[in-house]
Amino acid sequence: MLKNLKWRLVIYVAVTVFAVLLFLPTLLPELPSWYFKIIPTEKVHLGLDLQGGMHLILEVEAEKAVESYVERIKNNLMDDLRDKGIPVGKLEREKSNQIVLEVSGDKAKWEKILSQRYSIMQELSSTALDKGIWKVVLVLDSRQAEQVRKSAVDQALETIRNRIDQFGVAEPEITLHGTDRILIQLPGIKDPQRAIDLIGRTALLEFKLVDEEGDLDEALKGNVPEGSIILYQRQVDPRTGGVKKIPFLLREKTLMTGEVLKDARVAIDTQFNEPYVALEFDDIGAKLFEQITGANVKRRLAIILDDNVYSAPVIQEKIAGGRAQITGRFDMKEAGDLAIVLRAGALPAPVKILEQRSVGPSLGQDSIRKGIIATLISAALVALFMIFYYRVSGMIADVALALNIILVMGVLAIFRATLTLPGIAGLVLSIGMAVDANVLIHERIKEELRWGKTIRAAIDEGYRRAFVTILDSNITTLIAALFLYQFGTGPVRGFAVTLCIGLLANIFTAVYITRWVFDFLTLKMNVKKLSI
Amino acid sequence: MELIRPGTRFDFIGKKKITVWISGIALLISLGSIFLHNGLRYGVDFAGGILLQIRFSQIVDISEVRHAMEAMGSKDAMVQKFGGENEFLIRIERGGEDLEKVSKEIQTSLQQRFKDKSLEIRRVEVVGPKVGKDLKKKALWAVSLSFVAILIYVAWRFKQISYGLGGIAALVHDIIITYGAISILNLEYSLPLMAVILTIIGFSINDTIVIFDRVREDVKKYRKENLETIFNTAINETLGRTILTSGTVMMVVLILFFFGGPVIHDFALTLIVGLISGTYSTIYVASPVVLFWNKYFTRKKKH
Numbered sequence: 121m122l123k124n125l126k127w128r129l130v131i132y133v134a135v136t137v138f139a140v141l142l143f144l145p146t147l148l149p150e151l152p153s154w155y156f157k158i159i160p161t162e163k164v165h166l167g168l169d170l171q172g173g174m175h176l177i178l179e180v181e182a183e184k185a186v187e188s189y190v191e192r193i194k195n196n197l198m199d200d201l202r203d204k205g206i207p208v209g210k211l212e213r214e215k216s217n218q219i220v221l222e223v224s225g226d227k228a229k230w231e232k233i234l235s236q237r238y239s240i241m242q243e244l245s246s247t248a249l250d251k252g253i254w255k256v257v258l259v260l261d262s263r264q265a266e267q268v269r270k271s272a273v274d275q276a277l278e279t280i281r282n283r284i285d286q287f288g289v290a291e292p293e294i295t296l297h298g299t300d301r302i303l304i305q306l307p308g309i310k311d312p313q314r315a316i317d318l319i320g321r322t323a324l325l326e327f328k329l330v331d332e333e334g335d336l337d338e339a340l341k342g343n344v345p346e347g348s349i350i351l352y353q354r355q356v357d358p359r360t361g362g363v364k365k366i367p368f369l370l371r372e373k374t375l376m377t378g379e380v381l382k383d384a385r386v387a388i389d390t391q392f393n394e395p396y397v398a399l400e401f402d403d404i405g406a407k408l409f410e411q412i413t414g415a416n417v418k419r420r421l422a423i424i425l426d427d428n429v430y431s432a433p434v435i436q437e438k439i440a441g442g443r444a445q446i447t448g449r450f451d452m453k454e455a456g457d458l459a460i461v462l463r464a465g466a467l468p469a470p471v472k473i474l475e476q477r478s479v480g481p482s483l484g485q486d487s488i489r490k491g492i493i494a495t496l497i498s499a500a501l502v503a504l505f506m507i508f509y510y511r512v513s514g515m516i517a518d519v520a521l522a523l524n525i526i527l528v529m530g531v532l533a534i535f536r537a538t539l540t541l542p543g544i545a546g547l548v549l550s551i552g553m554a555v556d557a558n559v560l561i562h563e564r565i566k567e568e569l570r571w572g573k574t575i576r577a578a579i580d581e582g583y584r585r586a587f588v589t590i591l592d593s594n595i596t597t598l599i600a601a602l603f604l605y606q607f608g609t610g611p612v613r614g615f616a617v618t619l620c621i622g623l624l625a626n627i628f629t630a631v632y633i634t635r636w637v638f639d640f641l642t643l644k645m646n647v648k649k650l651s652i
Numbered sequence: 653m654e655l656i657r658p659g660t661r662f663d664f665i666g667k668k669k670i671t672v673w674i675s676g677i678a679l680l681i682s683l684g685s686i687f688l689h690n691g692l693r694y695g696v697d698f699a700g701g702i703l704l705q706i707r708f709s710q711i712v713d714i715s716e717v718r719h720a721m722e723a724m725g726s727k728d729a730m731v732q733k734f735g736g737e738n739e740f741l742i743r744i745e746r747g748g749e750d751l752e753k754v755s756k757e758i759q760t761s762l763q764q765r766f767k768d769k770s771l772e773i774r775r776v777e778v779v780g781p782k783v784g785k786d787l788k789k790k791a792l793w794a795v796s797l798s799f800v801a802i803l804i805y806v807a808w809r810f811k812q813i814s815y816g817l818g819g820i821a822a823l824v825h826d827i828i829i830t831y832g833a834i835s836i837l838n839l840e841y842s843l844p845l846m847a848v849i850l851t852i853i854g855f856s857i858n859d860t861i862v863i864f865d866r867v868r869e870d871v872k873k874y875r876k877e878n879l880e881t882i883f884n885t886a887i888n889e890t891l892g893r894t895i896l897t898s899g900t901v902m903m904v905v906l907i908l909f910f911f912g913g914p915v916i917h918d919f920a921l922t923l924i925v926g927l928i929s930g931t932y933s934t935i936y937v938a939s940p941v942v943l944f945w946n947k948y949f950t951r952k953k954k955h
Contacts, residue, residue: 177783312776313756320752473752476778483705483774490913497911498904505900509653542847545919548904549851553858556897560862563893570658585869592809593861596802596819597854603798604850609790611843615850 125643128636135628136523139530146533161533165291167540167614168477170491172484173307174315177475178280180300185272185469186265187216193260194219195373197238206230209253217260218244224253240264272468273300280304280319282464287318301474303610312478314457322426322470323461325378327412329371330420330432336369347372351422353429356449368429370422375412377466380405382442384462386455389447395455396447397462406442414438425458491544502555510562512651516637517558520629524554527625528618543614546601550622553594557630561586562652575650579638587631594623656892664935665884665943671936675825682832689835695842698788700781701745702755706762708738709770717742724761726754735914739774747781791846795853799823802857810868814945819860821941822933826856826926833925844919852926855901859894860934864942866890879946883939898931 142161145151156162168175194213201208206229209222219241223230234243234256241258249255260268277296284292289306297303309315334345344350353366382402386395401409413421413435422432423446430448450458503521506514528547532539565582573581598620605616641647686692696703706717714733717740721729726744734741744754755778763771799820807816830852834841866886874882887894905927909920 179782313759316752472780473778474780475783476752476755476776478776480772480774482772486913490911490916494908494912494916498907501903501907502900505903509655509896541844542850545844545847545851549854552855552897552901552904555900556858556862556893559893559896559900563890563896566654567658567889589862589865592865593858596805596857596861599801599805600798600853600857603801604794607790607794607797609787611847612791612794612850615847619854 125636125639128632129640132633132636136526139523139527142530142533143526146529161530162536164529164532165536165538166484166488167538167543168305168307168479168484169541170484170488170539171307172479172481173305174309174312174476174478176302176304176306176316176319176473177297178276178302178304178320178471179474180273180276180302180467181470181472182269182272182300183216183469186260186268187213188469189268190217190219190260193238193241197221200233200237201230204229204233206233214257217265219258221256221258222249222253223256224251227254234258269300273302275468276471277302279465279467283318283460284315286460286464287315289315302471308481309478312476314453316473316476318457318461320471320473321461322467323378323464324426324466325381325462326374326424327376328374328422328424329416330422331369331371332419334369336367339369340367344369351424351427351429353431366429368422368432370424370429375421376405376408378462379465380408381462381465384459386452386459387445394447395450395452396445397450397455397459399444399446399462401442401444403442406440409442409444410438410440487541491541495544506555506558510558510652513562513565513638516634517555517562517630519637520558520634521551521554523633524551524622524625524629527629528621531621531625532618537617538614539618540611540614542611543618546615546618547622550619550626553597553623554626554630556593557586557590557626558634560589561630561634565650566652569650569652575642575648578650579635579642583631583635583638590627590631594627598623654892655895656888660891661884661888662891663884664887665880665939668936668940672940675933675936678832679825679828682828682835685832685835689838692831692835692841693838694784695840696743696745696777696779696784697843698784698841699745700747700751700779700784701743702751702758703744703775703777704742704755704758704762704773705734705775706740706742707736707772707774708766709772710738712738712766712769714740720762720765721758723765724758726758751778751780795850798853806861806864810864812942812946812950814942814950815864817945818938818941819857819864822860822930822938823853823856825933825937826852826929829929830922830926834922837921839918839922844916845922848919848922848926851923852930855927856930856933859898859930860938862893863887863890863934863939867942880943883943887935887939894931894934898927902927 141159143164144159145155145161146164190213194211197219198208198211201211201223206226207224209224211221212219214220234241238258240261242261244257244259246254246256273296277294280302281294284294284304284306289309291307293303293305295303304319306312306315331345331348334348335343336350339345339348339350348369349372350367351370353368355364355366356362357364380401381399382405383400385398387398388395417435417437420432420434423430423444425446430446446458499521503518506517506521508514510517525547528550531537561582564586565578568578568581569575601616601619601623604612605620608616714731717731718729721727721731721742728744728746730743730745732741732743733739742758744758746754755776759773759776762773802823803816803820805816806819807813810816827849830849834845839845863886866889867883870882870886870889871879874885877885902924905920905923908916909924912920
């Protein structure tokens with residue numbers, strides 16, 4: 121039994137020291153770097169509700185990615201059928217994933233094209249209209265659609281990560297949340313609005329030709345020529361702040377997108393002393409740009425970002441070397457942010473902001489300060505009360521309680537979990553249950569002593585009986601906490617995590633560690649009368 | 653020290669005829685209040701909308717903030733004082749897609765209007781309607797499933813379904829009473845209050861298990877006694893512990909209530925109600941349910 125006592129001590133001390141070492145970086149801001157090479161730990165991360173910062177949940181509108189995917193297939197199909205000389209009537213996208221097509225001519229020929237080159241579009245129906253015209257409805261293969269959706273979300277995540285990296289935020293957290301949501305946590309950010317603009321922008325860069333033949337006035341009345349669209353240029357008057365919208369009639373077909381960009385930087389126009397964004401294309405882009413400009417000299421090429429026309433300069437000559445620029449009365453900040461989003465690439469689908477919470481740093485500090493004061497006062501009172509009521513045994517219980525908190529913090533540090541306000545609620549509940557565990561044990565020992573048992577027998581029996589109770593109540597609560605973790609969202613989870621850790625630590629500290637102290641006192645120190 | 657003298661025998665269970673009425677009336681008032689108020693007053697977290705917390709460095713009257721909000725066309729904005737001087741909460745409960753834009757406009761326009769009073773925007777929350785609905789649905793699922801799991805575990809550990817049912821009945825009782833208190837006090841149901849509900853679930857089931865556990869032990873010890881007497885004995889035997897534990901936890905919550913600041917205030921208030929209900933329900937909801945079930949639905953073993 122005595123040898124046993126020694127080994128138990130070794131284990132308990134080792135666990136305690138390890139927990140303290142894990143928790144230490146949170147308490148002491150400056151530790152030598154070798155420390156972190158030995159101890160796999162970090163500071164306990166505080167949630168944004170405690171330290172200030174921004175929390176965003178975005179939804180990727182993945183269906184829009186499917187839409188544009190099908191749109192591209194439709195355009196290819198149109199070109200293919202025309203190349204083969206097959207008369208095409210109507211050719212439109214319907215819903216997000218269907219193409220409706222009216223063709224005539226050699227049925228075997230167009231059927232072959234559809235089945236060979238467009239096998240990912242499955243034939244939903246084909247009906248013969250009169251005069252040899254067939255109406256065919258095609259639908260995108262559901263597995264392929266799923267794939268498009270998934271890669272849209274993945275790519276959006278990657279792009280947003282890039283943008284935030286370049287924006288420069290310390291310890292950002294960008295994770296997938298469910299199937300199509302992205303959770304972004306930016307601690308300590310000072311200008312949340314600017315970050316939102318940067319993150320939420322689709323940043324789809326497109327080059328389209330201006331439709332020189334079409335009549336803009338007619339088009340504005342609703343008679344848009346086939347194959348053309350109207351987009352606007354927004355001009356903000358710097359003095360009045362008024363917005364002017366200038367319409368452009370453009371060819372619908374996109375000649376080039378931002379996918380071929382290699383770099384985008386801010387440069388200053390020496391003539392007007394205005395910043396602009398200089399674009400540099402990769403090899404493919406440079407070649408493509410050379411072709412496009414070469415084939416369209418004296419025509420106007422519009423540069424469009426997210427359906428806003430930025431400029432539409434006349435192509436003076438073939439442009440080789442793969443460079444272009446976006447001008448448009450930016451200030452330095454705007455131009456810088458624009459360069460960031462262009463470098464990071466476009467989002468494959470628009471994103472919608474479902475939730476935004478930002479807490480200023482001063483408010484976060486306020487809640488920490490008040491939380492700490494309230495916690496310290498209550499911890500001190502509970503500790504004093506335990507000593508007052510249970511004397512020496514109360515002190516033992518207090519040591520166990522302190523250890524409980526250290527263990528929870530240590531575990532939070534090693535798993536890089538975040539401590540939030542609901543998390544503190546979970547911690548408080550687990551500490552309440554730790555007090556309860558000590559009370560249960562002490563009351564039981566007192567009861568056994570009253571029944572005339574010896575100290576040793578009372579301790580053994582008291583722990584044995586109380587252990588069943590503590591185990592059942594902790595496991596029941598643990599079960600509830602696990603379900604809350606598994607099925608709950610953010611705040612519910614934060615609560616469940618600290619509660620789970622707290623309950624496990626509780627069994628260790630309240631039952632095993634205090635037991636060791638009692639055993640040590642009675643077996644080794646030969647204490648004859650318990651102060652309880 | 654002895655808080656409760658050994659051999660104390662209060663007839664707790666004997667009072668159950670009165671307490672059934674007390675519980676019943678409390679439940680009715682709670683449900684009635686929730687019903688009359690047309691459900692809880694959901695905060696931005698659940699209902700969706702915009703919440704701004706702002707602070708000025710100089711004295712600003714609440715009416716000035718209200719006027720500012722009206723001037724920019726947000727007539728549905730609710731402005732209230734919050735915590736210290738010159739600090740306000742502005743709340744706009746509204747669904748719709750472009751909340752983000754509305755929030756941006758309000759912020760810029762407030763900044764401009766109070767340029768000389770050095771306005772600080774301390775907190776912004778913009779929650780789309782989908783998020784709140786999701787949160788409600790998921791929390792409801794999580795709690796319901798955890799109840800089923802608790803029911804199964806307790807029924808298994810105590811070898812009788814009645815104990816599981818008693819525990820769950822007490823939990824449901826406490827949740828309804830706490831929601832009732834939230835409704836009667838007209839508190840805004842937000843995330844921290846949801847954390848309170850979760851805490852109360854944990855506390856209540858813990859309290860119930862402790863007494864059930866003692867009953868389990870006493871059933872073996874006093875084989876000849878009827879279950880009602882055994883419950884009474886068990887409650888009396890653990891009375892010291894119940895008072896000590898509930899007392900310490902209550903002390904902590906009272907400290908939070910008085911010193912925790914405005915954010916914690918509602919949180920602590922709700923917790924106080926839940927703690928009282930949780931301790932009460934072990935004796936007067938969980939135990940009577942077990943007794944009732946055993947009297948009417950369990951086949952008696954023949955000796």
